[in-house]
Amino acid sequence: MAPPRAVKRAKLVAAPPPEREEDDYVAGNIVEIELCNFMTYDRLVCRPGPRLNLVVGPNGSGKSSLVCAIALGLAGEPNVRTILGRASSVGAFVKRGGVAGYVKISLRGETPDDRICITRRIDTENKSEWLLNGTIDSLLTNTKEDVHCRCCYRAIVLKREVIDIIKKFNIQVNNLTQALKQKEHTLNNLKALNAEHEKDVERIRLRDNLLRKAELMKKKLPWLKFDKMKKEFEDVVQKQEKTAKEKMEEAARIWDDAKRPISMLMVSIIHFGRNPFLYRELKKQKAVYTSNMEKIMNRENENMTNRQKVMDQELQLNIELKATFDDADFLKKQDKSHQQRILKAKEDLASAEKELEDLHPYELPRAQMVS
Missing domain, CATH: 3.40.50.300 (P-loop containing nucleotide triphosphate hydrolases)
Incomplete structure (x- = not known):
């Protein structure tokens, strides 16, 4: 069953002014x-x-x-x-x-x-x-x-x-206060209406505060996610850098180990000429050298792949960071819109108070007094 509809406030309707004739007077003036x-x-x-x-x-x-x-x-x-x-x-x-x-x-x-x-x-x-x-x-x-x-x-x-x-x-x-009482009644109605408006403004202000807190929580959530992803990314980068450094040190050691026999064999060849034994030994060392070079190249390719992964992850993190800042800008614009609504409610309240002050408009008479 639908809830009952709220009763609308009764509008204050002033009595129509009397009709004035050419001399601007009305009967009884x-x-x-x-x-x-x-x-x-x-x-x-x-x-x-x-x-x-x-x-x-x-x-x-x-x-x-x-x-x-x-x-x-x-x-x-x-x-x-x-x-x-x-x-x-x-x-x-x-x-x-x-x-x-x-x-x-x-x-x-x-x-x-x-x-x-x-x-x-x-x-x-x-x-x-x-x-x-x-x-x-x-x-x-x-x-x-x-x-x-x-x-x-x-x-x-x-x-x-x-x-x-x-x-x-x-x-x-004998009822000079009648008009005053009517105006006082009207003023009391306007004050009551103004009090209701103040309650509405207070409810709007409270609602806006709650919305602002909710928006702040929504705004903090991407930052928390970003901090978590950043920490995970830094851990991965540090781990990969450590692994790459270890592999580079191992490759350098293999390279040094490979160069040492070749250098010794080159010295032997220079001193002893074409010795079949030395030739066979050199051939073995060449095979070892070739194997070590392949290992070094594989390690280098693996390092390149890891570096590319790190770069890809960094790019993805930058994209997510940009999206986070875009969300923050959007939330900032929404907060500005809420502030404008609050300002508009305050202006409406000030206008209602001014109407209360200007409740009794009149036109100054131009009287001639001779005493």
């Missing part, structure tokens, strides 16, 4: 933020671009004040402090020294010319009033009565009407 007596600001008018997704600035510049204003102005409640780390009552968001303030947020409607203005007025007594497409005159003084009388009450609405508009555009103010 913030087109203007106006603050008055809110946290660190006396007055602020901010007109973010259509792709605002990040607020940057040095410490104490009011980044969190702007974020809190967006949250409270879009029907968020003070319990958002669990997200923003701020006070638990709306009155605490009024600038120190003041008694009231407001946040006005203008949203882009269904068409480029459509604007939905949501205003939230707050005071130090933790009261809130909501205006929809209404206006509040500039706060000329810090007195509660002055602020109260300058509100345009004909536009005051209930909070649930504002919440209905917020829900219509799917703005989740």
Whole structure:
């Protein structure tokens, strides 16, 4: 029975981006933020671009004040402090020294010319009033009565009407961490995937180490065989050289023994002339000399044959040695290929880590801020 097939990892599919119109905005985008007596600001008018997704600035510049204003102005409640780390009552968001303030947020409607203005007025007594497409005159003084009388009450609405508009555009103010949790979940998935990749790389590294050891053992085997053959060859050569030397010494001795009687007979012939006895003796010595010369020639031929065998064995050993070096070159190339595979796995791991670092791509907004 075939083993069960491994379950493929689920692919992380991002939600499709909203469709943008000619002005590059989508319905529900913030087109203007106006603050008055809110946290660190006396007055602020901010007109973010259509792709605002990040607020940057040095410490104490009011980044969190702007974020809190967006949250409270879009029907968020003070319990958002669990997200923003701020006070638990709306009155605490009024600038120190003041008694009231407001946040006005203008949203882009269904068409480029459509604007939905949501205003939230707050005071130090933790009261809130909501205006929809209404206006509040500039706060000329810090007195509660002055602020109260300058509100345009004909536009005051209930909070649930504002919440209905917020829900219509799917703005989740009281769940600001949702996107962060989704990204954190995605990041955790990528970290888990990266951990699996690291395990795969470690397994590949271990496998390559074992393969390298096996290749080294294979590489050592021809050298061991070569050392053994070389030792046997050297023993044979030494033995044959010793035998050849002994035979050459014997041939030289025979040659000396053969020359001595001939020399003596030649001297006798010179002194005694053609003596029949000496002639017969010389003939015998010649036969002995001829026999010795044949032995010497046979020994010489035998030595030549042995030398040829030694040369043939040396040639065969050189051929085997060359084949051994060729195998070593091949194994070296294979080892280089394994090193390249390990390098490729490391590059893949570095690329995955870089993707984790670049997980939150964004396009910097071009905002106009007037304070």
